[in-house]
Amino acid sequence: MIDKAKDSMRRRLTTTIGVGFLAAIPGAAMAQDSVTVAGYGGAMRKGFDAALVNPSAQKNGVKIRSETHSDLPSIRVQVQSGSPAWDLVHLGGDECARGESEGLFEPLDLSKIDSAAIPDAARGKSWVATNYYSVVMAWRTDKVKQAPKSWVDFWDAKAFPGRRAIAGLAQETLEVALLADGVPKDKLYPLDVDRAIAAIKRLKPQIGVFWTTGAQSMQLIKDGEVDLIEIYGSRVSPVVEDGSGVQFTYDQGLLGYGCIAVPKGAKNAAKAKELALTMVSPEIQANIIEKMDNYGPVNTKAYEARQFTPEQLAKTNSSPQNAAKQVLIEAAWWAKNGDKAEEAFKSAILQ
Incomplete structure (x- = not known):
């Protein structure tokens, strides 16, 4: 730093x-x-x-x-x-x-x-x-035999077993968690931060890594260190194209x-x-x-x-x-509430 x-x-x-x-x-x-x-x-x-x-x-x-x-x-x-x-x-x-x-x-x-x-x-x-840019879910086809179609699937460790990775940043990850908790796309904002954090805590035993850079996320899924991941579309695309056995979907992705x-x-x-x-x-x-x-x-x-x-x-x-x-990310919400949301998120994932 x-x-x-x-x-x-x-x-x-x-x-x-x-x-x-x-x-x-x-x-x-x-x-x-x-x-x-x-x-x-x-x-x-x-x-x-x-x-x-x-x-x-x-x-x-x-x-x-x-x-x-x-x-x-x-x-x-x-x-x-x-x-x-x-x-x-x-x-x-x-x-x-x-x-x-x-x-x-x-x-x-x-x-x-x-x-x-x-x-x-x-x-x-x-x-x-x-x-x-997009935030999407991706998975290794050699480990995840049935393709997940939503963040609800991503959160379902019984139906979709495997080691997960999600971003260690509040923005985008809170949206993903709320979608996984059943919030409709058109009701996402204003974000219910407490509900999102509760959803993340439920998944935490399955989360192997909270990644912090796009390059790190790309390497995690490419090397098979995780089986399912929240990742930028621009990062996962080269991994898909080089034949690493990875797929992704735009279903319930986030547009930033x-x-x-x-x-x-x-x-x-x-x-x-x-x-x-x-x-x-x-x-x-x-x-x-x-x-x-x-x-x-x-x-x-x-x-x-x-x-x-x-x-x-x-x-x-x-x-x-x-x-x-x-879902289109609402920048105005993050500009107004981002600092508090990030603080609450960081506190939760460090517990």
């Missing part, structure tokens, strides 16, 4: 110093023609840039400067400084909702977007969702999303806002289906922008056939 914090601080200092230096030299006019986009790193970032950032920049005729941030607090620090180094940030849905409640972002004119194409829960006054916002006071806010709106346009969103495996576009008009094969639609988590099976 200390090393990570130091790396994050170094990145922020390097970025701030670099931007300040460029602004002081004549050639720095190029900075006014560019948009600095900050997001999380890894493979997901590469796909995000290829599908959304780069094509949008090309369409708008702007240059991109790519940076990595650590989390919402790092953006809060920049905004409070009065001179944020980043023009556009990619975050999780709850972070966008929380950042908006704190006044950290510039307003976006979303009236230019077809209001029927992006769900109300996937946008605010100063942020908009860009891509869906990444989102974009413009930090308040961003130097190139106008260009960043234009870029943000382009990124959620149907023709750009359609790139997700081709360039981001097991992610999906938020704008439903993306499916009309071009023709896709049945195989592509079957893999895309927000395709009409798969979205109907899942």
Whole structure:
């Protein structure tokens, strides 16, 4: 944790110093023609840039400067400084909702977007969702002979014996536990945290691991250390495709999303806002289906922008056939209640 914090601080200092230096030299006019986009790193970032950032920049005729941030607090620090180094940030849905409640972002004119194409829960006054991810159940076919079809099945250790793993984070795991306890999809929010924790405690003897990273979850099911798992769709897909004897289902999956916002006071806010709106346009969103495996576009008009094969639609988590099976995470609930829910969850799993 200390090393990570130091790396994050170094990145922020390097970025701030670099931007300040460029602004002081004549050639720095190029900075006014560019948009600095900050997001999380890894493979997901590469796909995000290829599908959304780069094509949008090309369409708008702007240059991109790519940076990595650590989390919402790092953006809060920049905004409070009065001179944020980043023009556009990619975050999780709850972070966008929380950042908006704190006044950290510039307003976006979303009236230019077809209001029927992006769900109300996937946008605010100063942020908009860009891509869906999914949380799904997966299992090893050599150990689980009958495929589970719901979280109720996942919780049923008698009918579906085997060692389980679930995420050691409250968000998504509380939703999963409530679905397992029989809460209907359309009655999930507001989350009954106490009920969810009670359900998790009932399953706890069967839980071998509370995983903490996507990479860890992927390795657990691939190596056969667990037989059933709550896992991100983007993590389990490569395991399925490499012939490891693993399957998953979108039935009762959770649809979460990444989102974009413009930090308040961003130097190139106008260009960043234009870029943000382009990124959620149907023709750009359609790139997700081709360039981001097991992610999906938020704008439903993306499916009309071009023709896709049945195989592509079957893999895309927000395709009409798969979205109907899942539940959309309410970022606003997590922005308001997340800290208390996480504290209660951590206390329960450590007992």
